Amino acid sequence: MRTGRAGARWPRWVPPLIVFALVVAAWYAMSYLALAPERRFLLPPPDAVVRVGFFDSGNRAELLDGLLLSAQVALSGLTIAAVTGIVCGVAMAQASWLERSLNPYFVVLQTIPILALVPLFGFWFGFGFFTRVIVCVLISLFPIVANTLFGLRSVDESFHDLFTLQQSGRWSRLWKLQLPAALPHILTGLRISAGLSVIGAVVGDFFFRQGRPGIGTLIDLYRSRLQSEQLFAAVGLASLLGLAVFVVFGFVARRVTSWHTSARDSLP
Amino acid sequence: MAAAEPAEVAAAGSTLSFAGAGKRYDDGTQALCAVDVDVAPGQFVTVVGPSGCGKSTLLRLAAGLTEATEGSVHRAAASVGYVFQDPTLLPWRSVRSNVELFGELRGLSRQERRRRADEAISLVGLADFAHARPRTLSGGMRMRVSLARALTLRPDLLLLDEPFGALDEITRERLNDELLRLFAVRRFAALFVTHSVSEAVFLATRIIVLSDRPGRVLGVFDVPFPYPRPPGLRFSGEFTHLAAQVSACLKGAAA
Ligand SMILES: Nc1ncnc2c1ncn2[C@@H]1O[C@H](COP(=O)(O)OP(=O)(O)OP(=O)(O)O)[C@@H](O)[C@H]1O
Numbered sequence: 198m199r200t201g202r203a204g205a206r207w208p209r210w211v212p213p214l215i216v217f218a219l220v221v222a223a224w225y226a227m228s229y230l231a232l233a234p235e236r237r238f239l240l241p242p243p244d245a246v247v248r249v250g251f252f253d254s255g256n257r258a259e260l261l262d263g264l265l266l267s268a269q270v271a272l273s274g275l276t277i278a279a280v281t282g283i284v285c286g287v288a289m290a291q292a293s294w295l296e297r298s299l300n301p302y303f304v305v306l307q308t309i310p311i312l313a314l315v316p317l318f319g320f321w322f323g324f325g326f327f328t329r330v331i332v333c334v335l336i337s338l339f340p341i342v343a344n345t346l347f348g349l350r351s352v353d354e355s356f357h358d359l360f361t362l363q364q365s366g367r368w369s370r371l372w373k374l375q376l377p378a379a380l381p382h383i384l385t386g387l388r389i390s391a392g393l394s395v396i397g398a399v400v401g402d403f404f405f406r407q408g409r410p411g412i413g414t415l416i417d418l419y420r421s422r423l424q425s426e427q428l429f430a431a432v433g434l435a436s437l438l439g440l441a442v443f444v445v446f447g448f449v450a451r452r453v454t455s456w457h458t459s460a461r462d463s464l465p
Numbered sequence: 466m467a468a469a470e471p472a473e474v475a476a477a478g479s480t481l482s483f484a485g486a487g488k489r490y491d492d493g494t495q496a497l498c499a500v501d502v503d504v505a506p507g508q509f510v511t512v513v514g515p516s517g518c519g520k521s522t523l524l525r526l527a528a529g530l531t532e533a534t535e536g537s538v539h540r541a542a543a544s545v546g547y548v549f550q551d552p553t554l555l556p557w558r559s560v561r562s563n564v565e566l567f568g569e570l571r572g573l574s575r576q577e578r579r580r581r582a583d584e585a586i587s588l589v590g591l592a593d594f595a596h597a598r599p600r601t602l603s604g605g606m607r608m609r610v611s612l613a614r615a616l617t618l619r620p621d622l623l624l625l626d627e628p629f630g631a632l633d634e635i636t637r638e639r640l641n642d643e644l645l646r647l648f649a650v651r652r653f654a655a656l657f658v659t660h661s662v663s664e665a666v667f668l669a670t671r672i673i674v675l676s677d678r679p680g681r682v683l684g685v686f687d688v689p690f691p692y693p694r695p696p697g698l699r700f701s702g703e704f705t706h707l708a709a710q711v712s713a714c715l716k717g718a719a720a
C-alpha cells in the first residue's frame with residue numbers, strides 16, 4: 198500500500214503537518230509581503246488571528262458559545278436526518294412502489310436551491326433553533342437515503358438465494374444480510390451528511406439573526422464590522438467542527454466495518 | 466424443504482426426480498429441455514455439460530429456487546443443502562458464525578446450532594480457524610466453510626454447483642477425496658455439477674452428460690468403482706477408459 202521511501206519511514210501524520218506548515222508560511226508571506234499595512238486586514242497574519250480570536254477572553258467566549266450552538270444544531274439535524282434517511286432507505290428497499298413514489302422527491306430535494314427556501318422556513322416556523330435544525334436536515338438527508346438504498350440493493354443475488362433456501366422472511370433477511378452489507382455505504386452517507394449538516398448550521402445562521410448567535414451569525418457579524426481577525430478565527434472554528442465530525446465518523450466506520458475491503462483501503 | 470406427496474415418493478422412490486422437466490426463462494431463453502434425472506437415496510450423481518447448457522438451472526430447479534416451466538420436479542428430501550459456485554460467506558461473520566447461519570435462520574437453539582457448527586467445522590478440518598474472518602482464508606478453505614455450512618442442517622440431498630471449479634487441480638483433488646469421506650459418513654444423496662470429466666468420474670455413482678443449450682440428457686454412465694475410492698484410482702486403466710467415453714459423449718454435445 199505504501200510506496201516510496203519517505204512513505205515507509207514517516208508516520209502518517211507527518212505529511213499533512215508539512216503541508217500545514219507550508220500553508221502557514223504562505224499565509225505569513227501574503228500578509229506581510231504582499232499586503233501593505235493598511236490593507237493587511239484583508240488577510241491578517243495567523244498569530245494575530247489566534248491572539249485576537251482565542252487569547253482575548255471575551256472574544257473566545259463569544260466564539261465558543263457560537264460554536265457550541267452550531268454544533269448542537271448540526272448534531273440534532275444530523276441525528277434526525279440519519280434516522281429519517283435510514284428508515285426511508287429501508288422502506289424504499291422493501292417496497293418498490295415506495296421507491297418509485299419517493300425517489301423523485303429525494304432527487305428534487307437535492308436539486309432545488311434549499312438556500313433560497315431558507316428565508317421562507319423562517320416565516321413558517323420562526324427563526325429559532327427548530328428552523329435551523331430543519332435546514333440541516335434538508336441539506337443532509339439525501340446522501341443518507343441514497344447510500345442506504347444503494348447499500349441494501351448492493352447485496353449479491355446468490356446471498357439472497359442462500360436466505361431464500363432457508364425460507365427466511367423479510368426481517369431476518371434485513372437484519373442478518375442487507376443491513377450489515379449496507380453498513381459501509383450507510384456510514385459513507387453519514388460522513389458526507391455530517392459535513393453538510395455543519396454547513397447547514399452555518400447557513401441557517403446567516404438567515405436567522407434572532408436568538409442566540411451561532412458561529413455563522415458571528416461570521417456575518419465580523420464581516421460587516423470588518424473584524425477580520427475574529428472572522429478568520431470563526432471560519433477556522435467552523436471548519437474544525439466539520440473536520441472533527443468527519444474524522445469521528447471515519448474512525449467509527451473503520452472500526453465497525455473492518456471486514457469490508459473498501460473500509461481498509463479508502464478511509465483515512 | 467417442501468416434501469413431495471407420499472404417493473409420489475412411493476412412485477419415484479428417489480430423493481430427487483426430474484420428469485420431462487424444462488425451463489424457459491422469462492426472456493425466452495430455453496435453458497433446459499425434457500430432462501429426466503433420478504437421484505436415489507445415497508446416490509452420488511454428477512452432471513457434466515458445456516458452459517451455459519443449463520447446469521446451474523438444473524440445480525436451481527432441484528432446490529426449488531425456480532419453477533420448471535415444463536414437466537415436473539419432485540423432491541423427497543426433508544432437508545436440502547446447496548453449495549454455490551462461490552463460497553457466499555458473509556464477510557462480517559467469523560467462520561463459525563457463518564456455519565451457524567442456517568441453524569439460526571431455521572430457529573435452532575443457540576446450543577444446538579453451535580454444536581452442529583463445531584461438528585461440521587471439524588469435519589471439514591477447519592477447527593483451528595473457527596474464529597477467523599472469511600477474507601483471511603484461502604479459496605479452498607472458504608469452499609470448505611461453505612460445505613460445512615451446507616452440512617449443518619443434515620441434508621439428505623446435497624446440491625453442489627461447480628464447488629471446486631475455481632481451484633487448482635491439486636486442491637480440487639484433495640477436496641474431492643474429502644467430499645467422498647463426508648459422503649461415506651453422512652450418506653446424503655448428491656447432485657454435483659462440474660465441467661471436469663475426471664472429477665465427475667471420480668465422485669459419481671452415475672454421470673449425466675448434458676447437451677449444448679437447451680440442455681438435454683445426452684448420455685448416462687454408471688460408474689462401477691466401489692467406495693471408498695483411493696486417490697490412486699484416477700490413474701487406473703478402467704478409470705481413464707470411462708473418462709474417455711464420457712469425454713467423447715461430451716465432445717458430441719459441444720459439436
Ligand atoms: N435468470 C435468468 N434469466 C434469463 N436467462 C437465464 C437466467 N439464468 C440463466 N439464464 C440462461 O440460461 C442458460 C443456462 O444458464 P445456466 O446458468 O444454467 O448455465 P450453466 O450450465 O450453469 O453455465 P456455466 O457452466 O457457465 O455455469 C444460459 O444461456 C443463461 O444465459
Ligand SMILES: [Mg+2]
Nearest residue numbers: 520521522626
Ligand atoms: Mg453455472
